[in-house]
Amino acid sequence: MNPVLIAAGFVALAIVYGVYRRYTHISLADVPGPESASFITGNLKELYQGQAAEADFKWQAQYGNVVRFKGSFGTDQLMISDPAALQYIFANKGYRFPKPPERRILTKMVNGKGITWAEGDDHKRHRGVMLPGFGAAESRAFLSIFQNCAESMSNEWTEIISNSKEGSVVFNVSVWLSRATLDAIGEGTYYSGYTSTSAFDVRFSTTDNNESAQALARSYNNIMNDVFGSPSDGQVFSLGISKYIPYRILEYLTDMVKNPRIVRMREAGKTAKSVARQLVKEKAEMLLRGDGSRDIFSLLVKANMDTDAKAKLTEEELHAQIRTILFAGHETTANTVSWGLLELAKQPKIQSRLREEIWETEAAVHARGDVGFTIADFDAMPYTTAVMKEVLRFCCVVYHVQRYASKDDVLPLSQPITARSGNIIRELPVPKGTRIIASLAAYNRDKELWGEDAHEFNPERWLNGTAKEKVTSIGVYSNLMTFLGGVRSCIGWRFAVIEIQAFLTEIVGRFEFATSDKTELVRREACLVMVPVVEGEVENGVQLPLRVSLAPRTGKEC
């Protein structure tokens, strides 16, 4: 065929396609949102340099549950907290909204190519092997481990407080809780060497020392703040442009660059890998000896052994799952309990009422001859449950989850939006490639769902019917989005709920928490996970200084 004709054909096709795109391209320009602060970084500085979810709450109040904001170089992005849109993105069409490549790279660096990295059918396979370890029965079986870890920490506190002149001590409670929850995961593995004991010079655990496990504990210490805390303008710029870089090049860059934050993350990943290798080897040997155990990692290794060849995880994937559990399983829970204690310190009446219920139940537990609370006891403690739910709602430590539209799509909305043009938008067309930030924190503060005082810490909402626990059913727990929902919801949520209950009942039962002179300066640092730091002392890392004293017993309680 004549080459001129072929070229003319291509040109004609290109013109037709151009016209087609011109008239069919979906634009987000009409969706309300803040003015861009700069062409180069759009609204990203406000988003990443403010406190965790600060921009979210401001934008939600101004524009509602769907907000268009500018990413780098004038691109439109969405921040969403609308329940119907979230349901669609995470549950109905979960795999159509994958994680952006630049997020997957971060995940890969810390956790390897495991469940948090995988997408689509591959993700289903990972999740299928992991789920058996995280069922209701399996999670309940960990209660006594959590109680032991909480008790060990409390014993240390009691000793330190008893030896203090003032009868109270300002503890950096976040660091203590981070160690204790890492120990809870470590002990939960029944791994002979896994302990953070000497790494932090705190005798929480009775297990033997293990060099690589201690290196991991050191490596995880303050990691989120070191890597993601207080990003400079340059770092915000890099975050913004990373979405233009193809996955393979990003992967190469993150393997090679000498940027201290990336190196920090890479090193933590390496250390975790060596612990994971050791764990898998140990668990596999135990199982082959017929010496099985009910801990999460044994369940995982066993489930993988029993899985048919096509679905089986590779050795590398198995290591990655273990790294994920070690990482995802302690920082989130420790920070949730820490933020909860801060709210209780600020509101002594709520704290006292909670303690009263803990003591009453404890008395009943002792009267029937038991030592510790059971799950049934927790279920029968309405105020404690209300406080825990309020902590999970108000202190949403994973405040953002990021996704992108893999094709042109249309998002359903719970409430229509009034566009900038004045048009009413009842469902929102989104173009392929749109970056979406699901604001879990803003969803958890939606006044329609949680009441007019949604920005206040008030457990009462769970008792008087204000909290709409059953109106929508996106979140896996009490309609909250704290653990996400849908195909990628947190698989450790039951584990976390029981752990939080165990820690709250133990430490609020034994201690009184009060604010310290630095409490006013505590900042909700946005490091992917919301961590506490003290304004003016950010370089000291994670800090939540609370004054702790022994809770005065009247003698009538037990």
Ligand code: HEM
């Ligand atoms: C208060 C504590 C916790 C909170 C707030 C929390 C929150 C979350 C959230 C929001 C996600 C979704 C992230 C995304 O898709 O981008 C997630 C996923 C995950 N979480 Fe948790 N989590 C907590 C505790 C735990 C624990 C204790 C474990 C394990 C022992 C765990 C293991 C996981 C895993 C493996 C995933 C990935 C699930 C998937 O991609 O299919 N989490 N978590």
